[in-house]
Amino acid sequence: MSPLQDFDQIIAVSQDQINASLDARFSLDAKSLKFNAQIESGERMSATMTPPTVKLFIDHEPFKCRFALHFVSGSFTFYTIRVVDGKPTVVTHEIPIKGWTLAFTVNLGLDVLKTVPPEIKAKILIPGSYSVSQLLLDFTTADLMSFDPELTKTPGLEVPLGKDPERDDKIGSFIRVYLKELQLSTDHNILGYAVTVPDPSVANPIAPSFPPTSVQFQTMVYQGDLPKKVPPGGLDCFLFLEMTQNRTTPHTVIDWEWNWVQPPSSPPGPREGGCMVIAKSVFWDAFFVGRATFLNRMALDMLNRVGWAIDNQELSSIGGADLAWSLSDSKPSDSDLAWKSTKSTSMSWHWSHHAEDRSSESRPYWHDSDTQVTVELDTKNNAINFSANTHIWRENHFVTPINRATKVEIRKINATVKWGFVFTLTSVADGVLGVSTKASYSPPQTSLSKEQTSNFGHFEVQSDAELSANAKDHLDGVMGKINLVHDVAEAFKNHSQFVFPGGGEFFMKDPVFNDDGDVVIGLTYKQ
Numbered sequence: 001m002s003p004l005q006d007f008d009q010i011i012a013v014s015q016d017q018i019n020a021s022l023d024a025r026f027s028l029d030a031k032s033l034k035f036n037a038q039i040e041s042g043e044r045m046s047a048t049m050t051p052p053t054v055k056l057f058i059d060h061e062p063f064k065c066r067f068a069l070h071f072v073s074g075s076f077t078f079y080t081i082r083v084v085d086g087k088p089t090v091v092t093h094e095i096p097i098k099g100w101t102l103a104f105t106v107n108l109g110l111d112v113l114k115t116v117p118p119e120i121k122a123k124i125l126i127p128g129s130y131s132v133s134q135l136l137l138d139f140t141t142a143d144l145m146s147f148d149p150e151l152t153k154t155p156g157l158e159v160p161l162g163k164d165p166e167r168d169d170k171i172g173s174f175i176r177v178y179l180k181e182l183q184l185s186t187d188h189n190i191l192g193y194a195v196t197v198p199d200p201s202v203a204n205p206i207a208p209s210f211p212p213t214s215v216q217f218q219t220m221v222y223q224g225d226l227p228k229k230v231p232p233g234g235l236d237c238f239l240f241l242e243m244t245q246n247r248t249t250p251h252t253v254i255d256w257e258w259n260w261v262q263p264p265s266s267p268p269g270p271r272e273g274g275c276m277v278i279a280k281s282v283f284w285d286a287f288f289v290g291r292a293t294f295l296n297r298m299a300l301d302m303l304n305r306v307g308w309a310i311d312n313q314e315l316s317s318i319g320g321a322d323l324a325w326s327l328s329d330s331k332p333s334d335s336d337l338a339w340k341s342t343k344s345t346s347m348s349w350h351w352s353h354h355a356e357d358r359s360s361e362s363r364p365y366w367h368d369s370d371t372q373v374t375v376e377l378d379t380k381n382n383a384i385n386f387s388a389n390t391h392i393w394r395e396n397h398f399v400t401p402i403n404r405a406t407k408v409e410i411r412k413i414n415a416t417v418k419w420g421f422v423f424t425l426t427s428v429a430d431g432v433l434g435v436s437t438k439a440s441y442s443p444p445q446t447s448l449s450k451e452q453t454s455n456f457g458h459f460e461v462q463s464d465a466e467l468s469a470n471a472k473d474h475l476d477g478v479m480g481k482i483n484l485v486h487d488v489a490e491a492f493k494n495h496s497q498f499v500f501p502g503g504g505e506f507f508m509k510d511p512v513f514n515d516d517g518d519v520v521i522g523l524t525y526k527q
Helices: 015-027 165-185 280-291 294-311 464-481 483-493
Strands: 009-014 034-038 044-055 064-084 087-096 101-112 131-143 190-196 212-220 237-244 274-278 346-357 365-378 383-402 405-427 435-452 499-501 505-513 519-526
Touching: 009 015, 009 190, 009 519, 015 044, 015 519, 034 064, 034 165, 044 165, 064 131, 064 165, 101 165, 101 212, 131 165, 190 212, 190 237, 280 483, 294 346, 294 365, 294 383, 294 405, 294 464, 405 464, 405 483, 405 505, 435 464, 435 483
Parallel strands: none
Antiparallel strands: 009 237, 009 274, 034 044, 044 064, 064 087, 064 101, 101 131, 131 190, 190 499, 212 237, 274 519, 346 365, 365 383, 383 405, 405 435, 505 519
């Protein structure tokens, strides 16, 4: 089963990468690491902190996470009223918070921006209109009535949290003041952005199946044994769940089917920071299959060239300039190039023509021309294989009157040229947002057999070696002109603009096909 579970595209970003982004943004903003909160009663908490962290996954809560504040030093002061000698007396308490971690639950929210910040707008180069949604930590929903017992650490605190409601309420009030100021003065609570478009054909004319038209999110847990030195939760992630072509969202959330993030390894795996998965229905069915019909035109062109080489004695090469169509009365139109058969991971096409002329008493002939094309998605070898077979069969008679008899010279020619391309998705240079496609081809295999009753010189034709060399020369010439290679590169060129974290950027790397035919692209984080 595809990990996409009927979504068109999913982008996963690991908890470790989110925390790296938070670390970078808070570290560059010294003010945000100073905790100074005072409430109306005059009570205060003052502290210095290291950058906060998030713990993404909460069981049965896919739209919430834990947010943790880490205190290096500091203290807080609060007052209580005690009855001393029968009189109410204000008692001042000062609690050191060195080495504390306070973790609490906050909601995650996906909000559409009414005004896109200039620095974000500058990153979005797609044409046409678009909308930007931000995934954020909604500090207004912070549950400060209870702290997470697993993540919260309070060394030196005599009465544990949860046992002194009055004190705990004051701690919650201090944090609420800090979070409000943080949310008003910074964008540090933003975990990422997602871009959607109303008209995919404008946003990406080459691949209108690519741009997302709707987006939602959830968190997802990593399952399985964690390697040593990998902290629990570091490989959990949040997911942007996207649909294209204005299709309806299939579910609210997806179930665990696959680990979206890879554990650290040497050398690093492509999905250590996260990944982008594009459905087979988006890349293969909607984009590649339709654009690959040019391969059928290429096979027809080769068939025509082989026909010229067989039928024209004076033609020494099948390469070079375009040759006039010679195999039938009219050249097949673009509509004739549509695939004859399409299966889940393959398509095929064929064309054939039979011509004969018995009316000529001196030169009757019977001619057959045919070509077959197959394109197959080879997920095991991370490739798209194209193969073509062009076949020319000729029988020509040359009838010569000799006195009262006739001399019949018969020639039969069977010529076949087979070749193929292999398309592979590959990473482009580091720092470039995109995916390129390499195309390589296997040298043509040719076979040419002749039968003739005599050799009067009427039926000279290329040898098998000449036909093979000419076919190779021709294919060498067209290799650099395969538009599909350019189209795939252009289709992916701006695709990473559709999602990025709150700080830094992601770069695509090491695209592969999974067993279901989806494109899986690793994401590398650059701060």
